[in-house]
Amino acid sequence: MEEELKLFFEDCRKQEFSAQEMLAICKPLIWRIRMARARRWLLIGLPFLVSYILWLYCDTFAWYVSALGRIMLIQALPLWDWTPYYNSKCLISREAQQVQDQLPPLGRHETLWENCALCESLEGLPTASNVSFSLLESQYLERGIPIIVTDVGLETNLFNLLELIEERTPEWLSSDPCDVSTNLLLKKLFNLDSALDKIYSSANPWHLQLRNCQKKAVKSSRLFLERPYYYPLHLAPYYSSWMLAVHQQKRPQAEIYVRGLILFQQLSGHFEVTLKPKEPCNQNICPSLRMRLNAGEGLIYSTDLWRLSYGLEKPNPKQSSLASIFEIDWQP
DSSP states (O other), X not given: OHHHHHHHHHHHHHTTOOHHHHHHHHHHHHHXXXXXXXXXXXXXHHHHHHHXXXXXXXXXXXXXXXXXXXXXXHHHTTXXXXXXXXXXXXXXXXXXXXXXXXXXXXXXXXXXGGGGGGTTTXXXXXXXXXXXXXXXXXXXXXXXXXXXXXXXXXXXXXXXXHHHHHHHOGGGGGSOOSEEEESSSOGGGOOHHHHHXXXXXXXXXXXXXXXXXXXXXXXXXXXXXXXXXXXXXXXOOOSEEEEEEEEXXXXXXXXXXXXXXXXXXXXXXXXXXXXXXXXXXXXXXXXXXXXXXXXXXXXXXXXXXXXXXXXXXXXXXXXXXXXXXXXXXXXX
């Protein structure tokens, strides 16, 4: 086709046709060439356009394309290791991120020095009632300020809670807690069934502190440890739960290691709770916060700045002290 056009133009030049005459002669041909080119690009782009529309509005098509893409990526692994990019938030590394990666990781009792500005003028713990999580987050949590919520209202007693456990989640009794402190049994003999039998039959003072971190145990604990009303649905479920119980026994202040956003619910009796600032804020910069949590109250704070300990100075002879703690991954 191109050779024929060249011969045609050569003949026109030999016959000394003007530019206007050449344009008049070739105009239909030029229009057909442009239409053919547009048709070719349309045929090339139409499948991509249809695929894009199906991707947006057809879930089944999008699922199959995603599955095919995963299979192709798996096949490409021997040639190209793309796994470092899978979880990264940014494909282009930033200089600030590189500097941060070079810093040594913080220990469990350490915080950034800049965080000390958040608590250096703190004189006591604020209280609130009838609050939303958005208010707690914006006014207190993002500023590193712990707060006591006075109307949590999750009151119960020990034996009602044990009956609820046996009724709803008998499988929880066969789980293996990842953190246990008690005087009911030797550590090597400890299991939840035996511990609860001791609670029912023992007339002596006792204490039990345990943490659920196994996935099945945490999931089943959600059936008997109620969430406070300000725990929003969009917030991640707690990944770990604690149960603290003390019966007619003094307990000195003991620190427990928790991480993330902490929700401490007092279910019955009371506990004395202390929040200590982490290093370097504990060097006469920020105060230690001491409080007494009574039944129906709750404490909410972030462990970015504070360490938690609890104890019981004056136990109630007629009532056990009982509390739950939730650990939540929180990214404001």
